[in-house]
Amino acid sequence: MNYLLDTDHWSYIQRKYPQVIARIENLPEDATLYMPVIAQAELLVGVELATDEARKAELLDLYQRVIEMATEILTVTPEVARYYARIFADLKRKGKPIPVNDIWIAAIALANECILVSGDEHFRLIDGLQVEDWTKPKIGEGENP
Numbered sequence: 001m002n003y004l005l006d007t008d009h010w011s012y013i014q015r016k017y018p019q020v021i022a023r024i025e026n027l028p029e030d031a032t033l034y035m036p037v038i039a040q041a042e043l044l045v046g047v048e049l050a051t052d053e054a055r056k057a058e059l060l061d062l063y064q065r066v067i068e069m070a071t072e073i074l075t076v077t078p079e080v081a082r083y084y085a086r087i088f089a090d091l092k093r094k095g096k097p098i099p100v101n102d103i104w105i106a107a108i109a110l111a112n113e114c115i116l117v118s119g120d121e122h123f124r125l126i127d128g129l130q131v132e133d134w135t136k137p138k139i140g141e142g143e144n145p
Contacts, residue, residue, distance in 0.1 A: 001031045004074065004109040006102075006118030007039040009134060011046075013069065014062040023134040024069075035070035036108045038101050074108050083107035087126055098122040 005013075012020040024033070043063050050056035067073075076084075084107040091097055099122075106126050109116040115130040116123055123131045 001028065002034060002112065002114040003027075003031060003117050003132075004034045004036055004105070004112065004114035005039065005070075006036075006105055006116060006120065006123075007042040008119050009117045010035060010039055010043060010066045012135065013066050017135065019137070020134045032071040033069060034112065034114060035067070035073045036105045037073055037075045038104045038108070040067070040073055042101065074112055074114075076104065076108070077111065080104070080107045080111045083110045090127065091125060094125070096122075096125050098125065 009020055013024070027033075043066070047056055047059045047063055050059050084103055087103050087106055087110075091103070102120060102123065105118075106116060106123060106129050108114075110126075110129060115132055117132050117134055119133045119135055123129060
């Protein structure tokens with residue numbers, strides 16, 4: 001399985017969010033975690049916006065740690081651009097716009113045949129995109145019999 005983690009989930013990893021860490025620790029051995037270049041940029045924006053040097057250094061350290069967890073950073077390619085155009089046009093026709101960065105992230109996931117891991121519900125508006133939210137229990141977990 002190939003997983004492309006959205007910025008929110010990389011941030012959860014930085015904060016050691018228990019459910020997300022547990023999901024990562026229980027992935028099959030052949031699972032891969034990818035980071036879209038857009039998430040990389042969004043994490044770096046957080047570093048740049050830090051108001052004091054100590055916080056900036058802390059965020060930069062956390063950024064370095066999650067970068068090391070990613071098997072690879074997936075970038076924008078001509079194929080990704082084609083997916084982007086299709087997604088953008090489809091959402092516009094539906095009257096359901098979503099943030100531009102998220103369209104790029106979805107396009108990267110589709111072009112690279114990844115399951116997108118995100119808590120943002122608007123990704124579910126994109127046809128053909130598989131989405132998981134690791135902050136929520138898997139279906140069948142945590143339910144009373």
